[in-house]
Amino acid sequence: AQSVTQLDSHVSVSEGTPVLLRxxxxxxxxxxxxxxxxxxxxxxxxxxxxxxxxxxxxxxNGFEAEFKKxxxxxxxxxxxxxxxxxxxxxxxxxxxxxxxKIIFGSGTRLSIRP
Amino acid sequence: DAxxxxxxxxxxxxxxxxxxxxxxxxxxHNSLFWYRQTxxxxxxxxxxxxxxxxxxDSGMPEDRFSAKMPNASFSTxxxxxxxxxxxxxxxxxxSFEGSxxxGYTFGSGTRLTVV
Numbered sequence: 001a002q003s004v005t006q007l008d009s010h011v012s013v014s015e016g017t018p019v020l021l022r023x024x025x026x027x028x029x030x031x032x033x034x035x036x037x038x039x040x041x042x043x044x045x046x047x048x049x050x051x052x053x054x055x056x057x058x059x060x061n062g063f064e065a066e067f068k069k070x071x072x073x074x075x076x077x078x079x080x081x082x083x084x085x086x087x088x089x090x091x092x093x094x095x096x097x098x099x100x101k102i103i104f105g106s107g108t109r110l111s112i113r114p
Numbered sequence: 115d116a117x118x119x120x121x122x123x124x125x126x127x128x129x130x131x132x133x134x135x136x137x138x139x140x141x142x143h144n145s146l147f148w149y150r151q152t153x154x155x156x157x158x159x160x161x162x163x164x165x166x167x168x169x170x171d172s173g174m175p176e177d178r179f180s181a182k183m184p185n186a187s188f189s190t191x192x193x194x195x196x197x198x199x200x201x202x203x204x205x206x207x208x209s210f211e212g213s214x215x216x217g218y219t220f221g222s223g224t225r226l227t228v229v
Contacts, residue, residue, distance in 0.1 A: 034217065043118075043205060044220040090157070092218075102218070104157045 002027040004093045006105035014113045019063075019078040021108045023091035026072060033074040034092040035065055038107075044090065050074065061085070086112045120206050120221035127228055132194040135224045138187055139208030147218070148181055148191050149205040157205075163189065164211060196228045 007022040025031060035047040048059025055067040061084075065076045074091060091105040119138040127133050139146050147162040161171040163183045171181070178197070183189040193200055207220045 036218075036220075041225075043222040044207075044218075046217050046219070049217050102159075106156050 002029075002031065002093050002095050002103055004091050004103050004105040006089075006091050006108050008108050009106065010109045010111065012111040012113060013081050015083055016080050019076070019081045019085065019110065021076040021089050021091075021110065023065075023074045023076065023105060024072055025074060025091070025093045027093060027095055029095045032094045033065075033067060034094070034102075035059065035063070035074075035076050036090045036092060038088045038090065040087070047076070047089075081110075081112050083112050083114070086110055118206055118208050118219050118221035120204075120224050122224060123222065124225045125227070127196055127226070129197055129228055130195045131228075132192065133196045133200075133226060133228075135191040135204050135206075135226070137189045137191070137206030137221060139189070139206070140219055141187065143208035143210050143219070144186070145209045145211045146183060146189050147207040147209075148189070149207065150202045151205060151223070152202045160191070193226075196226075198228045201226055201228050 003026045005024045013019055030052055033050040036044040037047050038044045047063050048057045048065055050057045050067045058064045063076055063078045065074050067074050088107045088109050090107050092102055094102040118140055121136045145164050148160040150158045150160055158173055160173045161181045162169055166183045166186055179193055181191045203223045203225050205220050205223045207218045209218045
């Protein structure tokens with residue numbers, strides 16, 4: 001069975017400092033992994049995805065994530081936070097190549113201090 | 115492409131009334147998902163369709179909820195009768211299953227308030 005754990009429910013960083021949002025997964029098969037962002041009162045937007053190609057995945061708005069099989073992790077990072085990054089971030093796992101069964105993490109709320 | 119289109123954006127209704135939420139997926143996508151998001155339970159998958167056929171509706175809370183997909187470009191989620199505990203944001207998402215480059219595209223959601 002697959003599962004995904006976002007280790008922090010809330011992360012607060014200062015503007016201009018690095019961002020790290022942690023995600024660990026469990027999967028019986030080769031997983032596909034995604035990060036989505038949800039700004040207040042908005043829908044979910046795909047940030048980036050890993051589907052068994054390069055382990056370091058670059059996404060939109062300067063975010064990237066690294067797939068580490070040995071650590072079963074897919075942490076999201078950004079070198080320098082911007083005020084507009086304040087949002088809820090969801091890590092998502094899907095097994096195999098099927099889009100049918102996906103599991104959402106509980107979300108991490110990112111706050112940016114001026 | 116205009117993305118996944120949901121309507122209405124906001125719905126306020128009285129308990130006991132019927133509510134119908136609508137979704138137009140991205141053209142060419144063959145899978146459609148309905149999610150519910152609340153503070154207490156986060157994102158919950160209610161039902162998903164593949165090629166217009168309901169594949170898994172195990173997330174539908176009870177018989178008051180029903181979903182249809184009469185064609186590849188339209189789906190509805192109906193709640194009858196509605197209850198205050200149904201208040202949530204309902205998201206529709208679509209994807210192309212079977213593609214190695216798939217991803218889920220979400221609509222902007224329908225915020226439902228049942229009073």
